[in-house]
């Protein structure tokens with residue numbers, strides 16, 4: 001089994017069962033949220049509730065059972081030093097937490113991270129729901145964790161860093177720690193002995209190191225360090241004769257990140273990183289998780305990888321990665337995305353390669369595959385879509401997909417009406433095969449200046465996956 005910089009296409013449960021034990025350093029998963037219909041999840045409107053009932057018949061228990069099997073495998077393949085982040089929302093986070101507590105053990109639960117995923121909005125008759133939950137677990141007590149520093153908020157800076165000089169804004173803080181000590185720690189300096197206030201010297205090492213280097217700093221006594229700081233403008237003597245340290249804002253790494261993340265904005269419609277993938281997460285979110293819980297060359301897995309945010313960021317941060325997604329279109333999209341930052345080509349294992357595989361795909365996936373094979377985007381508007389399942393990437397020509405044989409004249413006629421309504425003069429119908437009537441109808445419509453391309457799935461299979469991005473430019 002290949003375990004490095006690889007995309008697996010298919011149900012993650014099937015792939016995960018093939019992974020050896022304890023091979024992954026960090027797992028992030030962003031599964032379909034209780035509702036499995038992405039467009040409803042995104043818009044978070046009334047339909048979402050209906051789709052829960054439609055999709056997960058048997059309700060939440062069915063969903064949790066589905067997730068449990070996967071979390072069990074993920075726990076098995078995680079290294080003892082590894083970490084696990086499960087992204088979900090308030091519909092199921094509490095149920096999922098119980099499942100994860102059982103599998104990872106309650107004592108290995110670290111945080112319920114709250115990510116503010118959208119700006120404020122009006123939810124009728126309740127408080128606006130604008131957060132997701134990310135449940136963070138480790139496999140043991142011995143795990144990687146690199147603290148993350150974030151910018152101080154403006155109010156904090158205004159309240160605490162009130163002073164300013166040529167080196168910038170600063171606050172004055174004590175140079176001593178609690179408890180009296182003897183010897184060096186209570187040496188008299190500039191007329192002050194810390195024990196007179198019931199304390200002992202505590203000189204900040206980081207600034208001394210930055211002034212003379214760590215090795216030299218280690219050879220210096222406390223009064224020498226204090227002299228050095230004083231000469232370099234880091235100490236003021238207060239009106240009652242107590243030396244205080246000038247802590248400059250510029251020298252601070254920032255505030256240590258807490259478990260409420262309201263400083264990572266959602267992807268805006270103008271953003272360069274936007275792929276139009278409905279549930280795409282921002283790269284900054286993944287950066288925070290990957291930096292906190294892995295080091296260079298560690299192996300990161302996203303088993304619900306979507307358009308590949310996790311693996312694209314892992315690649316940039318010089319980690320190894322594996323992405324899995326059931327959608328062939330998503331796998332192709334992530335391959336193109338990662339290849340932009342990779343000297344080597346990226347391999348997808350498990351793509352449907354023949355007509356038998358394709359016929360077996362569930363309808364939604366069949367549709368995704370066909371639209372993806374054309375390099376198009378799926379139409380997530382399902383109500384009043386007029387039979388338009390997607391659009392080509394650049395010209396946004398409508399695409400209709402039929403997972404059936406011998407498509408007839410009536411389908412072409414209906415699609416003609418749809419094209420006229422959206423004011424487009426070109427469109428595509430994709431199907432397993434077309435009848436004679438469909439071709440005759442296309443020829444008739446052409447005389448009226450409307451072009452409908454009838455594409456069989458066989459023909460799409462001929463478009464090799466490597467050519468997806470070229471095709472977007474050449475044809476559509």
Ligand SMILES: C[S@@+](CC[C@H](N)C(=O)[O-])C[C@H]1O[C@@H](n2cnc3c(N)ncnc32)[C@H](O)[C@@H]1O
Nearest residue numbers: 011012030279280281304306307309325326327
């Ligand atoms: C919420 S999206 C992930 C979005 C991703 N975090 C990103 O930034 O693009 C969930 C993904 O899970 C995939 N998925 C759903 N069921 C799956 C399964 N059984 N195995 C693998 N992937 C699955 C869907 O195709 C979808 O792309």
